[in-house]
Amino acid sequence: GQQLNQSPQSMFIQEGEDVSMNCTSSSIFNTWLWYKQDPGEGPVLLIALYKAGELTSNGRLTAQFGITRKDSFLNISASIPSDVGIYFCAGQQDTGRRALTFGSGTRLQVQP
């Protein structure tokens, strides 16, 4: 089945540092999304990408949709303690099963 390889699995950084995480797939996706999950909550959408090569920012977050349509990355600049959580990438195809395929997550911890 479809799989998304997300890395790193976890990160422990100092407040103010920049963070980068990425996802790769053996399949082509037409939509890439990045979610954040806080403890005890469902994932919340951060950024959605709909075109190959697209670079989109949302405040301190920047994400890109890879040209090959098989990868995406998320950068967080100047991290703050509330960035702590689990970040998931997700891909969707336009045909066949419309459900999102999720990566296994990147657990981010920020030391104040």
Place this chain on the structure above:
Amino acid sequence: GAGVSQSPSNKVTEKGKDVELRCDPISGHTALYWYRQSLGQGLEFLIYFQGNSAPDKSGLPSDRFSAERTGGSVSTLTIQRTQQEDSAVYLCASTPWGAGGYTFGSGTRLTVV
């Protein structure tokens, strides 16, 4: 409602019992999804409802799992004869048309003892 509502938020059940989990999607959202998240893991697709189309059940792990969506709105996920490996957080999500970003509920944490 304003968001996706799931109930109960927590459920502890004995092995072998049946459980029902409820999801109330955002009003007007035609697509509804169920996912399962085991401890420390990513989200595993279970089932997808889109309007009046036949549901995509390709992610259901066994025939003990079933789901309904009545009237195109509320959905119920039923797990029969629960097993300890069914322990997980069950998340429901909805979207207006089945594409793009979902809105997730807070999930039901199921513990089978």
